[in-house]
Amino acid sequence: MGIRAKSNFDRSRTIWTPEMDRYFIDLILEQLNKGNRFDDHVFSKTAWMNMNSSFNERFKFEYEMDVLKNQHKTLRNLYKAVKNLLNQKGFNWDSTRQMVIAENKIWDEYIKVNPDVRPYRVKTIPYYDDL
Numbered sequence: 001m002g003i004r005a006k007s008n009f010d011r012s013r014t015i016w017t018p019e020m021d022r023y024f025i026d027l028i029l030e031q032l033n034k035g036n037r038f039d040d041h042v043f044s045k046t047a048w049m050n051m052n053s054s055f056n057e058r059f060k061f062e063y064e065m066d067v068l069k070n071q072h073k074t075l076r077n078l079y080k081a082v083k084n085l086l087n088q089k090g091f092n093w094d095s096t097r098q099m100v101i102a103e104n105k106i107w108d109e110y111i112k113v114n115p116d117v118r119p120y121r122v123k124t125i126p127y128y129d130d131l
Contacts, residue, residue, distance in 0.1 A: 014067050018126065023058055024071060025130050027051040043072075079131040085110075085120060099124045 016024075028051070031037065036047035043051075052065045082100060085091050090106035093099075100120050102110075111118050 014063070014071070016071060020055075020059060021071075021075070022127060024051070024055060024068065025075070025127050027054055028072070029130060075131055078125065079128070081117065082120065082125060082128055085117060093128070095129075097124065098126045098128065 028043075031043060031047040031051060034047075036044045036050070038044065048065045048068065052063065052068055055061070055068060056063055085100050086093055088110065091100055091102045091110075094101045099122075107121050111121070
């Protein structure tokens with residue numbers, strides 16, 4: 001289940017588990033299939049209320065919608081970062097290992113210029129295809 005951790009500002013922060021991510025992505029896909037998203041990639045208020053209610057019921061939480069909205073933003077940023085990597089020469093998607101792959105030399109050179117992508121060298125992203 002999710003863990004609530006205290007930050008330096010004494011505010012609770014949600015630590016997402018893979019199970020929580022998977023369920024949230026399924027909720028997002030369900031709302032997309034129902035047409036509860038506007039053209040500018042923004043979900044309707046009804047969609048957010050439905051997702052929030054289902055998520056809280058499943059995990060026995062009492063999160064407000066901003067928790068899900070923040071995770072949605074995090075997942076979108078993850079998708080963009082991986083997509084950007086895959087658009088670079090020498091980088092590919094390994095669907096078996098569910099991660100970005102490239103030769104060590106390519107990774108080393110790219111990380112020198114873009115150190116923020118270092119985690120993606122070893123990070124599995126089991127739900128990338130659904131993002």
